[in-house]
Amino acid sequence: MNEEIKTLTISIYTENNIGLLNRISAIFQRRHINIESLTTSQSEIDGVNRFVIVVNITESQAKKIVGQFEKQVEVIRAYYHKDEETIYTESCMFKIKSALLFEEPQIQNIIKDSNARIVTVNKEFFVLEKSGRRNEIESLHRDLNVFGIMQFVRAGRIAVTKDEMKITEMLQAFNNHNN
Amino acid sequence: MNNTQTANKKQEVAQETMRITGSEAIIRCLIAEGVDILYGYPGGAIMPVYDELYKFRDQIHHVLTRHEQGAAHAAQGYARISGRVGVAIATSGPGATNLVTGIADAQIDSTPVVCITGQVFSHLLGTDAFQETDIIGISTPVTKWNHQITKAADIPEVLAKAFYIAKSGRPGPVLIDITKDAQVSELDFKYEKCKGVRSYIPIPKTNPETLSAAAELINSAKKPLIVWGQGVILGQAENELKAIIEKAGIPAAWTILGASAIPTSHELNVGMVGMHGNYAPNMLTNECDVLIAIGMRFDDRVTGSLNTYAKQAKIIHFDIDPAEIDKNVKTDVAVLGDSKDSLSRLLPLLNENKHADWLQKFKDLYAIEFEKVIKDDIFPTKEGLTMGEVLKQINIETKGNAAIVSDVGQHQMIACRYAEFTTTKSNITSGGLGTMGFALPAAIGAKMAAPDREVVAIIGDGGYQMNIQELGTIFQQKAAVKIVVLNNEFLGMVRQWQQLFFDKRYASTEMTNPDFVTIAKGYYIEGKRVTKREELADAVKEMIASKESYFLEVCVEKEGNVFPMIPSGASVSEVRLS
Numbered sequence: 055m056n057e058e059i060k061t062l063t064i065s066i067y068t069e070n071n072i073g074l075l076n077r078i079s080a081i082f083q084r085r086h087i088n089i090e091s092l093t094t095s096q097s098e099i100d101g102v103n104r105f106v107i108v109v110n111i112t113e114s115q116a117k118k119i120v121g122q123f124e125k126q127v128e129v130i131r132a133y134y135h136k137d138e139e140t141i142y143t144e145s146c147m148f149k150i151k152s153a154l155l156f157e158e159p160q161i162q163n164i165i166k167d168s169n170a171r172i173v174t175v176n177k178e179f180f181v182l183e184k185s186g187r188r189n190e191i192e193s194l195h196r197d198l199n200v201f202g203i204m205q206f207v208r209a210g211r212i213a214v215t216k217d218e219m220k221i222t223e224m225l226q227a228f229n230n231h232n233n
Numbered sequence: 234m235n236n237t238q239t240a241n242k243k244q245e246v247a248q249e250t251m252r253i254t255g256s257e258a259i260i261r262c263l264i265a266e267g268v269d270i271l272y273g274y275p276g277g278a279i280m281p282v283y284d285e286l287y288k289f290r291d292q293i294h295h296v297l298t299r300h301e302q303g304a305a306h307a308a309q310g311y312a313r314i315s316g317r318v319g320v321a322i323a324t325s326g327p328g329a330t331n332l333v334t335g336i337a338d339a340q341i342d343s344t345p346v347v348c349i350t351g352q353v354f355s356h357l358l359g360t361d362a363f364q365e366t367d368i369i370g371i372s373t374p375v376t377k378w379n380h381q382i383t384k385a386a387d388i389p390e391v392l393a394k395a396f397y398i399a400k401s402g403r404p405g406p407v408l409i410d411i412t413k414d415a416q417v418s419e420l421d422f423k424y425e426k427c428k429g430v431r432s433y434i435p436i437p438k439t440n441p442e443t444l445s446a447a448a449e450l451i452n453s454a455k456k457p458l459i460v461w462g463q464g465v466i467l468g469q470a471e472n473e474l475k476a477i478i479e480k481a482g483i484p485a486a487w488t489i490l491g492a493s494a495i496p497t498s499h500e501l502n503v504g505m506v507g508m509h510g511n512y513a514p515n516m517l518t519n520e521c522d523v524l525i526a527i528g529m530r531f532d533d534r535v536t537g538s539l540n541t542y543a544k545q546a547k548i549i550h551f552d553i554d555p556a557e558i559d560k561n562v563k564t565d566v567a568v569l570g571d572s573k574d575s576l577s578r579l580l581p582l583l584n585e586n587k588h589a590d591w592l593q594k595f596k597d598l599y600a601i602e603f604e605k606v607i608k609d610d611i612f613p614t615k616e617g618l619t620m621g622e623v624l625k626q627i628n629i630e631t632k633g634n635a636a637i638v639s640d641v642g643q644h645q646m647i648a649c650r651y652a653e654f655t656t657t658k659s660n661i662t663s664g665g666l667g668t669m670g671f672a673l674p675a676a677i678g679a680k681m682a683a684p685d686r687e688v689v690a691i692i693g694d695g696g697y698q699m700n701i702q703e704l705g706t707i708f709q710q711k712a713a714v715k716i717v718v719l720n721n722e723f724l725g726m727v728r729q730w731q732q733l734f735f736d737k738r739y740a741s742t743e744m745t746n747p748d749f750v751t752i753a754k755g756y757y758i759e760g761k762r763v764t765k766r767e768e769l770a771d772a773v774k775e776m777i778a779s780k781e782s783y784f785l786e787v788c789v790e791k792e793g794n795v796f797p798m799i800p801s802g803a804s805v806s807e808v809r810l811s
Contacts, residue, residue: 068432069431069432072381073369073370073373073379073380073381076369076370076373077373077374080373080374084374117559118556118559118560121555121556121558121560122556124555124556125554125555125556127377127378127398127430127432127433128378128432128433129432130431130432225431
């Protein structure tokens with residue numbers, strides 16, 4: 055039975071504690087699951103962090119590892135979502151020689167067409183920032199690469215779900231129970 | 234919270250605030266949690282705590298093991314027989330890393346243990362200071378929870394949380410690492426037991442619909458089979474399980490850690506499942522129509538090949554840990570919750586039943602196993618002592634009331650197969666991790682937790698030498714542990730595999746052993762060596778009659794094998810009898 059491997063987004067709501075990243079990454083490591091991208095930040099709830107992790111795995115693998123995440127004492131709740139269930143984006147930055155802006159007028163069209171934003175310009179270089187889907191970023195990378203890129207960096211996916219998460223209500227229930 | 238509630242809550246905090254050092258706070262936390270015995274080993278980074286222990290020695294007894302691994306296993310033995318939290322303590326660096334095997338063992342066998350390690354001063358963290366090691370990083374994958382304390386003020390809350398997490402829900406080991414500056418600086422101490430952690434749900438809610446669905450399947454089953462695990466013992470659900478199997482007339486088998494929850498002699502107790510389990514429950518796993526798994530986790534040593542495991546059966550899984558559901562075996566009905574609660578709610582939903590024909594099948598297969606395996610194991614006629622006949626003699630002398638602490642290997646499987654249990658929490662062994670060296674220190678912990686019980690450690694000549702230094706602890710503590718070494722001068726289980734699957738190439742499994750009796754006597758422990766069948770009964774009698782610790786070496790046949798056996802990765806119904 056060969057189940058289809060999908061790109062899945064895993065959301066893990068956690069207490070904001072040192073060392074939790076180790077526990078989470080160890081769960082992937084033991085199962086030889088490669089993390090495509092990982093973002094962690096404060097969530098919509100005060101004092102609660104959210105990990106957003108993109109992996110290519112089957113849904114049954116996802117169900118099992120979500121169970122393993124939830125088993126961790128400091129994990130409040132974990133979920134997995136298919137791409138169509140989320141609204142997601144990634145962002146990236148390009149550092150490019152300033153001279154190219156003038157020598158290669160085509161670059162200006164690329165910037166305009168891609169909806170990229172110039173963050174800063176100085177005599178030596180300028181920096182572009184672009185947010186969007188992975189394929190848009192890759193396309194921009196391909197277009198700019200022809201002219202030479204001094205530095206490129208892409209941040210992990212951030213995602214929100216189309217459906218309600220109900221995590222806030224759950225936390226309120228927790229808090230009431232503990233009081 | 235209104236004012237009255239606040240006032241009540243304050244009253245629960247029995248202790249007034251006092252200004253004390255972190256190390257004194259640690260001891261006061263332990264006392265508040267009811268800890269009366271600690272197993273450990275001192276060293277530089279934990280010395281302030283030891284200094285306080287000296288002051289509190291009338292309230293907490295510290296057991297100096299001869300190795301930190303011994304301390305961790307002793308704490309496990311204490312926890313397993315008592316159901317209480319075992320505590321081990323060690324210094325930083327090597328002291329901490331030596332605990333890790335015991336911690337990993339406790340994790341996979343769901344044993345409540347709190348380990349406290351000293352750590353270098355917080356300003357030295359990350360500098361590769363003397364005896365500094367990242368024990369939090371090292372222990373993360375093998376602890377239920379761990380935490381490093383760098384401020385004295387955090388000690389009461391973190392230790393309260395540690396005990397709560399270790400013993401609640403599915404129990405497990407917790408490690409708390411405490412820097413030396415946190416031990417020596419002062420705090421305003423008061424202690425309040427932890428009653429909950431926001432992000433942690435120890436016991437999931439039981440859905441009544443799943444109970445009804447389970448009852449319906451069980452009531453309509455023609456060939457139901459229960460396989461219970463340690464979850465029954467951890468949940469104190471032994472009576473509930475017994476009531477269920479008796480009311481519904483269901484044959485019930487056990488995993489290695491489930492052993493002793495129901496007396497061996499119970500007519501519906503059909504034996505052990507798994508690699509060296511009994512013939513009938515293994516064979517009939519692939520014939521039952523409903524398999525009811527209770528507090529067990531479908532370990533690969535139990536299931537063999539998952540592709541063929543109970544494929545014909547509807548599977549009902551009772552477990553406290555949601556992550557176990559569908560992890561290995563896909564279930565039809567999953568009942569989450571505490572085993573005592575779930576089983577007591579299931580009982581009234583079940584119809585009375587007998588399943589006489591189905592039960593007869595177990596009896597018929599047992600007769601085959603008896604003829605082909607058991608008879609020669611426990612009533613041997615040929616030369617050479619068998620491990621099984623040693624167990625038979627121990628059963629006779631202890632009347633099945635002993636706690637059997639077994640190490641890992643052939644003797645473990647023989648002990649679990651043949652030990653007769655009348656009382657729950659009597660089978661203490663390293664199930665999931667399979668840790669050689671477990672039994673001798675675990676037996677110390679078990680005996681100290683239950684001094685009125687007979688504790689018999691059954692150990693192979695290999696595993697014995699992995700923690701043989703704990704004889705010193707036994708002697709110093711006057712722990713009246715009975716030690717039986719079944720000596721076949723081999724790492725027997727590996728040798729058995731080499732014989733069966735590696736063309737008898739006995740690579741590094743033969744052992745040239747020392748004079749074990751002389752070693753025991755060197756530790757002032759009385760001992761005897763038995764080489765002949767006619768000496769065995771009297772020697773076992775003398776050992777059990779002894780009021781002190783006693784060492785018995787039995788020289789068993791060198792190349793005895795443990796059967797039945799399911800070869801690794803084979804189906805449970807491919808169980809071999811020879």
